[in-house]
Amino acid sequence: MNSSRLGRIFSVAVLVSLLAACGPGTSSTSSKTLHVIGTWGGSEQASFLAMVKPWEDRTGNKVSYEGSRDINALLTTRVKAGNPPDLAGLPGPGQMAQFAKAGSLFSLDNAVDMTAMNSQYGANWVKLGTSNGHLVGIFIKAAIKGLIYYDPKNVSTAGVDFTTPPKTWDDLVTAFNTIRSKTGKTPWCIGVASGAASGWPGTDWVKDFFLRQAGPTKYEAWGASQEAWNAPEMKTAWQSFGSVVNNPNLTYGGKNYVLSTNFATAFDPMFASPPGCYLHHQASFITDFFVHDYPTLKPGTDFTFFGFPDINPAYTGPQVVAGDLFGMFKDSAEARDLIKYLTTADAQKIWVKRGGAISPNKLVTLDNYPDDQVKKAAQLLLAANPPEFDAGDLQTAALQQAFFDGIVAYIQNPGSLDTILNGLEQKRASGQ
Amino acid sequence: MDAQRITFLVGAVVGVPVVLVLYIVVTDWLIRRLPPAQHGRVRPWLWVGPALLLVTGFLIYPGLATAWISLFTNDGKSFVGLANFGKVLGDHSVLIAIRNNVLWLVFYTGLVLVFGLILAVMADRVPYEGPVKSLIFMPMAISFVAAGLIWSFMYQYQPNLPGVHQTGTLNAVWVNLLHQQPIAWVIDERVNNFALIFAAVWVWTGFAMVITSAALKGIPPELTEAARVDGATELQVFARITVPLLTPTLTVIGTTLVIFALKAFDIIYVMTNGLYNTDVMARRMYGEMFTSQNYANSAAIAMLLLLAVIPVLIFNLRRFQFQEAIR
Numbered sequence A: 001m002n003s004s005r006l007g008r009i010f011s012v013a014v015l016v017s018l019l020a021a022c023g024p025g026t027s028s029t030s031s032k033t034l035h036v037i038g039t040w041g042g043s044e045q046a047s048f049l050a051m052v053k054p055w056e057d058r059t060g061n062k063v064s065y066e067g068s069r070d071i072n073a074l075l076t077t078r079v080k081a082g083n084p085p086d087l088a089g090l091p092g093p094g095q096m097a098q099f100a101k102a103g104s105l106f107s108l109d110n111a112v113d114m115t116a117m118n119s120q121y122g123a124n125w126v127k128l129g130t131s132n133g134h135l136v137g138i139f140i141k142a143a144i145k146g147l148i149y150y151d152p153k154n155v156s157t158a159g160v161d162f163t164t165p166p167k168t169w170d171d172l173v174t175a176f177n178t179i180r181s182k183t184g185k186t187p188w189c190i191g192v193a194s195g196a197a198s199g200w201p202g203t204d205w206v207k208d209f210f211l212r213q214a215g216p217t218k219y220e221a222w223g224a225s226q227e228a229w230n231a232p233e234m235k236t237a238w239q240s241f242g243s244v245v246n247n248p249n250l251t252y253g254g255k256n257y258v259l260s261t262n263f264a265t266a267f268d269p270m271f272a273s274p275p276g277c278y279l280h281h282q283a284s285f286i287t288d289f290f291v292h293d294y295p296t297l298k299p300g301t302d303f304t305f306f307g308f309p310d311i312n313p314a315y316t317g318p319q320v321v322a323g324d325l326f327g328m329f330k331d332s333a334e335a336r337d338l339i340k341y342l343t344t345a346d347a348q349k350i351w352v353k354r355g356g357a358i359s360p361n362k363l364v365t366l367d368n369y370p371d372d373q374v375k376k377a378a379q380l381l382l383a384a385n386p387p388e389f390d391a392g393d394l395q396t397a398a399l400q401q402a403f404f405d406g407i408v409a410y411i412q413n414p415g416s417l418d419t420i421l422n423g424l425e426q427k428r429a430s431g432q
Numbered sequence B: 001m002d003a004q005r006i007t008f009l010v011g012a013v014v015g016v017p018v019v020l021v022l023y024i025v026v027t028d029w030l031i032r033r034l035p036p037a038q039h040g041r042v043r044p045w046l047w048v049g050p051a052l053l054l055v056t057g058f059l060i061y062p063g064l065a066t067a068w069i070s071l072f073t074n075d076g077k078s079f080v081g082l083a084n085f086g087k088v089l090g091d092h093s094v095l096i097a098i099r100n101n102v103l104w105l106v107f108y109t110g111l112v113l114v115f116g117l118i119l120a121v122m123a124d125r126v127p128y129e130g131p132v133k134s135l136i137f138m139p140m141a142i143s144f145v146a147a148g149l150i151w152s153f154m155y156q157y158q159p160n161l162p163g164v165h166q167t168g169t170l171n172a173v174w175v176n177l178l179h180q181q182p183i184a185w186v187i188d189e190r191v192n193n194f195a196l197i198f199a200a201v202w203v204w205t206g207f208a209m210v211i212t213s214a215a216l217k218g219i220p221p222e223l224t225e226a227a228r229v230d231g232a233t234e235l236q237v238f239a240r241i242t243v244p245l246l247t248p249t250l251t252v253i254g255t256t257l258v259i260f261a262l263k264a265f266d267i268i269y270v271m272t273n274g275l276y277n278t279d280v281m282a283r284r285m286y287g288e289m290f291t292s293q294n295y296a297n298s299a300a301i302a303m304l305l306l307l308a309v310i311p312v313l314i315f316n317l318r319r320f321q322f323q324e325a326i327r
Helices: A005-028 A042-060 A073-080 A094-100 A114-120 A123-129 A151-155 A169-183 A200-214 A216-223 A232-245 A253-262 A286-293 A334-343 A344-353 A372-383 A397-412 A414-429 B002-033 B036-069 B084-090 B093-124 B129-141 B143-155 B171-179 B192-217 B221-229 B234-260 B266-271 B281-291 B297-326
Strands: A032-038 A063-069 A086-088 A138-144 A149-150 A279-282 A302-307 A318-328 A387-389
Touching: A032 A042, A032 A073, A032 A123, A032 A334, A042 A063, A042 A334, A042 A344, A063 A387, A073 A086, A073 A094, A073 B281, A086 A094, A086 B281, A094 A114, A123 A318, A123 A387, A123 B002, A138 A344, A138 A372, A149 A151, A149 A286, A149 B281, A151 B129, A169 B093, A200 A216, A200 A232, A200 A279, A200 A318, A200 A397, A216 B002, A232 A397, A232 A414, A253 A397, A279 A414, A279 B084, A279 B171, A302 A372, A318 A372, A318 A414, A334 A344, A397 A414, B002 B036, B084 B093, B084 B297, B093 B129, B093 B221, B129 B192, B129 B266, B143 B171, B143 B192, B143 B266, B192 B234, B221 B234, B234 B297, B266 B281, B281 B297
Parallel strands: A032 A063, A032 A086, A318 A387
Antiparallel strands: A086 A318, A138 A318, A149 A279, A149 A302
16 A cells, blocks of 8 residues: 555645634634623522623623632632633632732723722722722622521511611620520521531621621721731630520521531521521521522511621721622623623612612612612611621632631531631731 | 534544544654664554653653642742641641541442442342342442432431421431431531441442442352352352452452542532541642642642552552463
């Protein structure tokens, strides 16, 4: 057989197939698909997709969305592999700063209208999205944390009236002790399971206690990783949380229920008949889960809330807030356009109207909120004195994960608190 | 966009075999240029060349790079020798992960082998062997992530309060039929590691059973018949004839399982994410890498895992050589 002729035929075939593979790639069509990664699933995912729909219709571009609770791992891998999404939700300003420092995030200074940003958003929101003098993250929605939800009918049966919310933590303690003695039931429902992020609902309790016990200055120092985790104020905050969560007379199902129940279903006993518990501590987004799981529930009559009460009289009215940040990992005209669109009041109104979100954009007025409940939360967010960002979300990913794990370890074994706090302090001090 | 994908696919499907054939043609053409005495020496190397390149690029290079990373600080700037290993091994939670890996090694391997053997021997004696074996083998078709989710439901916990139903299968039986207090299977440290191991055992028992069963069919019936004629009881036949003849097969399955036990990850990640003292080394390695972004610690753990697997590999190679020798 004449192998050199065979070889020539094959080399031509290879050349042709290679050319065919390269050909159309160079000429791009007018519409583009943007890959977006976020932490949202379920109804939150649907709301985000509804939010980008008008942009898709207007520009002809498409958004392909992928949701994962383990977004840190997903983003780290894809960035390391040189295959980042166009846009991605960032777990918090801490991780945002890490990605920005590593050069993975593109500056949004030219993507958004900074004058509009500064007039439409409070200074805190722009500051939190800024790293090294550049805007790298925008807030799509905000949430107010540390709200205490209850069913007004059940609570009044249990002999407690929350029409004027408890002013101080001591008032609240009196109220839930009354519930306990009147009904013999556990007043609180708590569940901290959440896949790889298990423990985070407990960190919200600790933040609420710490902010109101040690004050905003210490709280900000903590968020900036300048406060020792084994400081006495910190230990007091954890122990205050422990006084509720580690007391099986106060918490539904005891530690096994708390640890094994997902935050998204932890409130179930509150809506059971007869109720298994009366109070549930969670951020404002949880109402989305209430009405999704129990479509017959009427906001206001079947559930309502009050803000976490003050503790130290020196600090009145602070609130822990949080928000969903978005950053650009791949620069393109389409990605910049989408970012710009997402900061507008028009875009944010869409999610606000669907429920479960508060807009940090001041142009989204209170009448856009679908019910009195969210309106009340939005009002609380505006009235917060001062609004303090979630101190956990400001930490590095490693420290935040250790905070989550620490909560789980504390609930499982309350005696190990000192070990847990020393471990966290060691992590902070070593700059992890 | 779709047209681009299709051409890419066609290019890949057609291109890869074409390149392969081209490689063979070109190397053969090159070999024939050489003096005939050299042919025998050069040809094998050119033929295994592509495979060697792939193994070097995707196995040896990453292995060496991992070893290299494990000897430096996390930013990769200064050499610290074995300090990362000291740091990792000095961490109490890593020691717990190592203990859990030992639990996996012993109980996962042991239970899969024992269940596989028992099921193979028993299935061998019933007329409906096929359906039974298919049923037991079925979990093998499920990914570990799905198995983890299934068992998360099985192990669900609800407090024992009036009006509350146990939603987990296991606790439903435990509370309603046996009248015990419900157990939080994946949280309670007395049982949680075994609960996780059992989920993995459920998946792999079918594998052990099928292989053992095939080996069982290979045992000449004359041997067992002769033993029975000599008056051996069924138990004696099993212990003195069947098991010794199955030993080589069981060893192969055993070493596979040992390697698997050392790299156990999926089930732990899905069911507990290493919380409640159920962490294992592979999960820890993932956590150090992706959550803490501590590549040095992660690489050190990877090296420790590699060291743990090496004895098993040597044992396997020795056994292969031994079998080749007696053939």
